[in-house]
Amino acid sequence: MDDLSPSQITLPGGYVGELCARHDTPAFRQWLATLPAVLAGSEARLIYRLRNRIYRVADPSNPSGPGLCVKAFKAPPLLRAIHYRSVGSKAARSHRFALHLHAHGAGATEPIGYFERWQGLRLVECYLLTRFLEDSTDLYSEMSRLLREDPDAEKYLALLRFAAVATRRMHDCGFAHNDLGGQNLLLRRTGDAAWADPVFIDLNRGDLLPSVSLRARARDLAKLEIPSHFRRIFFQMYFDDGAIPREFARWENWQRLRITFHNESRKYRHPIRHWIQSRRHIVISTGRPSYRDTWLWDEKSGQPSVVLESRDRRRYRHSSDLFRVATANLRGAPALWKSYRELRRQAYVQPVELRDRFGLCVEVTSDFPSTLKVLAEVPGIPVLVRCYFSKGAAGIDACASAIAQLVEAGHEVSLGVIQSRRAILAPAEWQAFLAEVFRRLHAQVRFVEIGHAVNRVKWGMWGIREIVSLWENVAEMRRLYPQLTILGPAVNDFEYHYYAPLLSRMNGLLDGVSNHLYVDRRGAPENFQGRFSLLEKCILGRAMAESHGLRGFYVTETNWPLTGAGEHSPLAGAYTPKHYVESALHVDESTYAAYMVRYALIALCSGMTERVWWWRMAARGYGLMDDVGGLTPRVAWRALVQYHKTIGRDRFLRREEREGAIWWHFEKHIVVYALAPTCATVPAGCACADMEGQPLLADGSLAVSGAPIYFSH
Known part of the structure; x- marks a missing residue:
């Protein structure tokens, strides 16, 4: 006989039920008859009490083991x-459903039995016995722990995958749970981002089915409270990383929609309970951060992950922000437009010194000596x-060490102070962090940008007032450190309406x-968005600064996404399913490099942008180098080296268009x-090199395309 095959039992006191063969001994039956008294005494530990009660008791068959879990159900109404x-x-x-799941290895703790007592048609007592799960937690608790203590998107996705695989196995064995909240999926954490032993509980509402339909699966999974972007990913994981049917x-x-209506109509269905809770300021909390306060960092793309879909x-x-903005x-x-028209006439008119105007962003990593090299x-x-505020004091220490090494190596260093959602939820912590950053680093940096992509909710900002609150103690920082140039408010993309x-x-x-002036959605930097190409956007940015009495317009982040980067792409959203189709916005390495040089020429030589910092030196999905498995230079890195040793230290004189090409004249070089492909005459007496600095042989004329060519006098 199978150790878990159930047998009918009858106990003294009118109790009836089932007991698995493994535990069906005279001694265990005798102990069961005393269980109601045990639960009422001090030997049982009450671990949960709402509608039903859950106890932990010692296993009489194995007193030194984890013990038994006894769930005492509330007596139901007569009907x-x-x-x-x-x-x-x-x-x-x-018990019946647990036996089924356990037999299929589909997530059930060891079932032991149940017993109950009836008085006529009334069910008076009802008990369920299972093996107690030591060191267990539940899906919602783990989600909450990660969101509060370790907001790493990769770990969060690992947890969702664990839950998706367990849930799919449960459904595939022919069981629909029908009450599948995250609190009803227990698990055991075995590592930093590893879990084992999934167990589904509260099975009494379930159904055994020959095959669980898509409708039944949807009914189960719709009850899981997961932020909408990650909910979609969870469903894709559930369907083997494929398309969602x-x-x-x-x-x-x-x-x-039905669940949302049910939840939001609760105050109408239970007005007295709602009134009492409102009067007493009772808040029913699951312990999970609200969707609005959920923030996860995606290390692969170097940014917070999208959490909610656009409709959410x-x-x-x-x-009210619409009114404020308008x-x-x-x-x-x-x-603004008066200044814009005046500046438009000045573009490319004045000479521009390019020294120290084009830089790049670097991340402080554990292998920073390789970056310095x-x-x-x-x-x-x-x-x-x-x-990063999210990295706390350890992050400040790492930045201080890296900046000291950069300064010693002869680099001018600037600083970006990056917020998280917690900067809004705990403003005193943010202000203390900002003060400490300034105190520790002010002597070694020149520019400080406070805040980041403040118009993107994934960076933690939900409105004008929240954005402004980041700057609450900046006036004091300016008073203490007047030598620093403070930049902000770090609006992302061409959404200048946030500036006013x-x-x-x-x-x-x-x-x-x-x-953070990205133009990748338009393709080349010369392409237009309405009436604005990169040039016009830079002009408008400077006009915005001058119309508010500020000195200059700065681009502190920009790049293009690279093809073939997968989950490392900034457009991937932290996850790529099997049917993932890469966005057409991605470009190859050579195009990326050409766009980078052309971006710098337009933004800086026009005189409309004070500085450009390229984001970033090393990143698999968008960097000048690939940072997976060491630093591997790309075409764009070699293009930056060529730019830096030539026009990066030169003086721009004028721009002209002839022979179907755009010519940029400097004191010592021409670019x-x-x-569109054309042929151009090689200036007399000039050496010629391609975008990466490789010599080109030219006899009178040269084929010219979108990749910049350098002529040196």
Whole structure:
């Protein structure tokens, strides 16, 4: 006989039930008869009590073991008890379903048995016995722990994959849970991002089915509370990293709407309970951060992960910000566009010294000596280092060490101070962090950018007031360290409408306006977005700064995503399923390098941008080097070295268009490229090199394309 095959039992006191063969001994039966008294005494440990009670008791067959878990169900009303006569009580159903899951290895703790007592048609007592799970937690608790203590997207995804695989196994064995909240999936943490022994509990509402339909699967999974972006990823993992079936998506969406309506209508269905909770300020909390406060860092792409889909993000935005943005822009429009028209006429007119204007961003890693070694190829290039609030004091220490080494190597260093959502939730901690960063690093840096991509909710900001709150103690920092140039508010992309309401509230806190001016969605930097190419965007950025009395426009982050980067791409959203189709915005390495040089020429030689820092030196998905398995230079790195040793130390004189090409004239060099292939005459007496610095042989004329060519006098 199978150790878990159940047998019917009858106990003194009118108790009936089932007991697995492994435990069906006279001694165990005798102990069972005393269990109600044991639960009422001091030997049993009450570990949960709401509608039902859960106890931990010693196993009489193995007193030194983990013990037994006893769930004592509340006696049901008469009509429901009558129904239980035909379908089985909660304990009977839970035991039957646990036996099924355990037999299929589909996530059930060892079932032991159940027993109950009836008085006529009434169910008076009802008990379920299973093996107690030591060191167990549940899915929601682990999600909450990661979000609060270790907000790493890769670990969060590992947890979701563990849950998706366990849930799929449960469904594939023919069981639908019908109450699948994350609290009903127990697990045991075995490592930093590893879990084992999934166990489904509260099985009494389930169904055994010949085959669990997509509709039934959707009904189960719709109850899981996972932020919408990661919920979609969870479903893809559930379907073996494949596409989500349309029928499943349709039923899941309907079930989620039904659940949302049920939750939001609770105050109408239970008005007295709602009124009491409101009067007493009772908040029912799961311990999980709200979707609005969920923040996860994606190390592969070097940014926070998207957490919510766009429709959900819109629900949490402050509608009053629309009015603030509109009124501030209307108020400042006359001065802004007057300045823009004047600056438009000045583009490329004045000579520009390019020394120290084009730099790059580096990350502080455990192998920073390798970074320093590579930087020796571009001696003295300006470097921007980021200091992350999420890394705390250890991050400040690492930045201080790296900056000291960079300064010693002859680099001008600037600093970006990067917030997380916690900067808003715990403003005192953020202000203390900012003060410590300034105190420790002010003597070795020149520019300090405070905040990052403040118009992107994934970086932790949900509105104008939250953004401005980051700057609460900056006035004191400026007073203490007047030699520093303070940049902000670090708006991302060409969303300049955020500047007017922000800059008007930051009067006296800034020296220059910073932007992460990506143009990758338009392709080449010369391409237009409406009436604005990169040139016009830089002009408008400088006009925005000058119309608010600030000195200059700074680009502190930009790049293009590279093809073939997979999950490392900044556009991948931390996960790529089997059917992942790479966005058309990705470019190959040679195109990336050409765009980088052309971006620098337009932004800096126009005189409209004070500085550009390229993000970043090393990254698999978008860097000048691949940083997986060491630092591997790409075409763009060699293009930067060529730029730095030639025009990076030269003086721009003028720009002209002839022979179908664009010519950039410097005191010692000429750079030429064409937006469409053409041939250009080689200037007399000039040596010629390609974008990477390799010599080119030319006899009178030269084929020119989008890759810049260098002529040296």
